[in-house]
Amino acid sequence: MRGLKIRMEYSVKGITFTKDELELVKLSDIDANSVPPCHIFTFIQERPFLLLRAGDFVEEEFLVKYKRKGIQSFYCLNIASEKESQKYKTIFSKFNNAKNEIQRRRVKDELVKIFADDYWKQSDKSFLSFVSACFDQFYNLPEDVVVSLQESSLVLYSRALLTSSFSVMNCVMHSILDTNFISDLYNASFMMDYSLGGRKEFNFLLSIACEKERNAPGSGIEFLKARNDASKELLEFTEHPNLSAELALEHSNCFYNPETVDFIRYHHEKADGSGFPGGHTYGAISETETILMFGDNITPFEEHIFQNYDGALLVKEGLSKLKKLTIQNKLPLNTTLSLWEEAMKWGVAVEERKQGEVA
Numbered sequence: 001m002r003g004l005k006i007r008m009e010y011s012v013k014g015i016t017f018t019k020d021e022l023e024l025v026k027l028s029d030i031d032a033n034s035v036p037p038c039h040i041f042t043f044i045q046e047r048p049f050l051l052l053r054a055g056d057f058v059e060e061e062f063l064v065k066y067k068r069k070g071i072q073s074f075y076c077l078n079i080a081s082e083k084e085s086q087k088y089k090t091i092f093s094k095f096n097n098a099k100n101e102i103q104r105r106r107v108k109d110e111l112v113k114i115f116a117d118d119y120w121k122q123s124d125k126s127f128l129s130f131v132s133a134c135f136d137q138f139y140n141l142p143e144d145v146v147v148s149l150q151e152s153s154l155v156l157y158s159r160a161l162l163t164s165s166f167s168v169m170n171c172v173m174h175s176i177l178d179t180n181f182i183s184d185l186y187n188a189s190f191m192m193d194y195s196l197g198g199r200k201e202f203n204f205l206l207s208i209a210c211e212k213e214r215n216a217p218g219s220g221i222e223f224l225k226a227r228n229d230a231s232k233e234l235l236e237f238t239e240h241p242n243l244s245a246e247l248a249l250e251h252s253n254c255f256y257n258p259e260t261v262d263f264i265r266y267h268h269e270k271a272d273g274s275g276f277p278g279g280h281t282y283g284a285i286s287e288t289e290t291i292l293m294f295g296d297n298i299t300p301f302e303e304h305i306f307q308n309y310d311g312a313l314l315v316k317e318g319l320s321k322l323k324k325l326t327i328q329n330k331l332p333l334n335t336t337l338s339l340w341e342e343a344m345k346w347g348v349a350v351e352e353r354k355q356g357e358v359a
């Protein structure tokens with residue numbers, strides 16, 4: 001058996017890894033108020049303990065607690081890499097530094113190309129790189145909002161991260177390139193379902209109604225109506241766009257344009273007026289007011305556990321499923337879908353042409 005190297009494999013809460021795959025990271029190198037691109041472990045007597053999963057919010061308190069215990073470093077298992085995340089952060093800072101509209105449009109092209117390459121052409125990249133960069137760049141709400149959402153429901157928390165990140169890219173697709181406005185839509189997306197959990201536990205009946213509604217509008221409401229013990233949930237569900245908008249308005253000082261909070265009120269309206277709570281038709285809702293709907297409808301109503309290959313699943317497959325939902329459910333997203341499809345095709349083609357030229 002000489003020369004045989006035994007590599008101990010660990011499995012912690014469904015995460016399987018060997019110690020070789022872990023990276024030792026100093027506590028001081030982990031940012032508070034961030035969404036790290038890795039699972040974070042500590043070892044006690046050679047046994048690994050999962051402290052945070054990739055995508056969990058890192059509270060200041062968490063770092064202080066371990067610092068007080070004298071812990072100098074953690075073991076990290078990368079899902080996305082810091083380098084990948086930094087790539088998107090650099091693009092966002094280019095938007096901030098752009099001096100005029102022409103420069104902003106060039107940055108848009110650059111971002112579309114990178115995004116298409118990572119999440120359309122390739123199938124081995126994690127969406128967490130983009131999610132982590134978006135949170136770092138655009139999250140402006142108090143810490144309490146993200147912490148309470150995470151504590152109330154991991155479904156609502158992971159959806160908030162995903163839908164908000166999709167809203168950033170959806171702004172870019174619609175050539176909304178003002179970073180203050182993008183930031184407002186990021187934070188509005190983050191809070192669009194906040195009233196369902198946030199300050200309280202996310203009710204089981206409501207979670208069922210939400211996913212039913214996403215797949216077949218009207219069926220979530222029908223499900224609650226059919227029960228004789230769900231009158232409270234029915235009211236909470238039908239009014240959640242207004243209730244969440246009211247809660248977001250409590251943080252209006254975090255928005256550059258507080259009126260964008262009102263977009264939350266329309267995220268369940270439909271093209272033919274069969275949506276809720278207002279029953280407005282697409283004709284009564286502007287294209288900009290549909291920005292949040294895209295992220296909401298492309299993201300399943302389930303807890304998302306970030307994986308190192310989930311980018312294409314969320315973006316490319318998500319878009320293909322959303323196309324069916326849009327037709328089936330009369331979602332006012334036809335323009336949005338065309339913009340995404342054309343941009344992704346263009347982004348991939350440009351990259352291929354470049355490679356061809358080099359060869």
Ligand SMILES: [Fe+2]
Nearest residue numbers: 192193240267
């Ligand atoms: Fe909603």
